[in-house]
Amino acid sequence: xxxNIWVTSLPMTTIALLVLTTNxxxxxxxxxxxxxxxxxxxxxxxxxxxxxxxxxxxxxxxMNQALKSTGITPEFNPTPPTATGSVGAQFxxxxxxxxxPLSVRGSVYLGDNAKAIMPMVTYDIPxxxxxxxxxxxxxxxxxxxxxxxxxxxxxxxVVVTTGLESEISKGIVLYGDAKWLSGNxxxxxxxxxxxxxxxxxx
Numbered sequence: 001x002x003x004n005i006w007v008t009s010l011p012m013t014t015i016a017l018l019v020l021t022t023n024x025x026x027x028x029x030x031x032x033x034x035x036x037x038x039x040x041x042x043x044x045x046x047x048x049x050x051x052x053x054x055x056x057x058x059x060x061x062x063m064n065q066a067l068k069s070t071g072i073t074p075e076f077n078p079t080p081p082t083a084t085g086s087v088g089a090q091f092x093x094x095x096x097x098x099x100x101p102l103s104v105r106g107s108v109y110l111g112d113n114a115k116a117i118m119p120m121v122t123y124d125i126p127x128x129x130x131x132x133x134x135x136x137x138x139x140x141x142x143x144x145x146x147x148x149x150x151x152x153x154x155x156x157x158v159v160v161t162t163g164l165e166s167e168i169s170k171g172i173v174l175y176g177d178a179k180w181l182s183g184n185x186x187x188x189x190x191x192x193x194x195x196x197x198x199x200x201x202x
Contacts, residue, residue, distance in 0.1 A: 029126025030165055034173045035093035036199020038107070040151065041176075088112060090151050092175075092197055094165070101125070103134065105161075109152045113145035116152035118159055130167035137161070140183055149189045157183025173199040 088111025095104040107118040120138030127133050137160050140153040148154070163177025176196040184191040 028129055030130050030132045030167055032201045033094055033096045034199040034201040036197045038090060038092045038195040038197030041194040107152055109150045114147040114150050116142040116150045118152045132165050135162040140181060153181040153183040154187045154189045155183035171201050173201050
């Protein structure tokens with residue numbers, strides 16, 4: 001039996017991200033801004049070749065899928081998009097407000113006949129040399145067009161998020177978060193969404 005029963009659990013996200021904090025010594029936190037590409041943990045688990053993926057496996061799979069979604073690496077036997085899917089490119093970033101524990105974050109989704117934007121403000125807590133825990137809220141403005149949903153929600157609504165981010169090598173940031181999307185309430189799409197992403201710090 002595949003490990004999909006854990007897809008909607010916050011502990012799975014935490015376990016997948018523990019690898020980020022093993023070398024954290026000083027509580028200076030992650031400084032600077034970055035932009036990256038996130039992917040759904042549900043998709044990572046569905047594409048996993050192992051019954052119980054390890055954190056390292058999920059990290060590598062997230063990086064590969066993030067690159068594929070931007071067209072940097074070829075994807076063999078791609079599945080044609082459907083009218084109800086959420087095929088497209090999603091980008092997520094953080095703008096670090098100097099001398100402040102707050103950050104301005106945002107996600108943008110650009111798909112075929114669908115688009116969405118999600119501005120957020122978060123409070124960042126340093127928990128390591130280059131690692132932050134963050135939590136905050138924002139709003140998702142969604143236009144599904146001819147599609148059923150997008151990675152940023154099904155309808156416009158409030159967003160509450162919490163996540164973890166860390167610079168795993170010079171300029172490369174790995175991050176993961178859970179988002180509660182009020183616009184998904186009362187639809188076939190669950191209001192909770194879990195993602196891992198890879199970004200470039202500048």
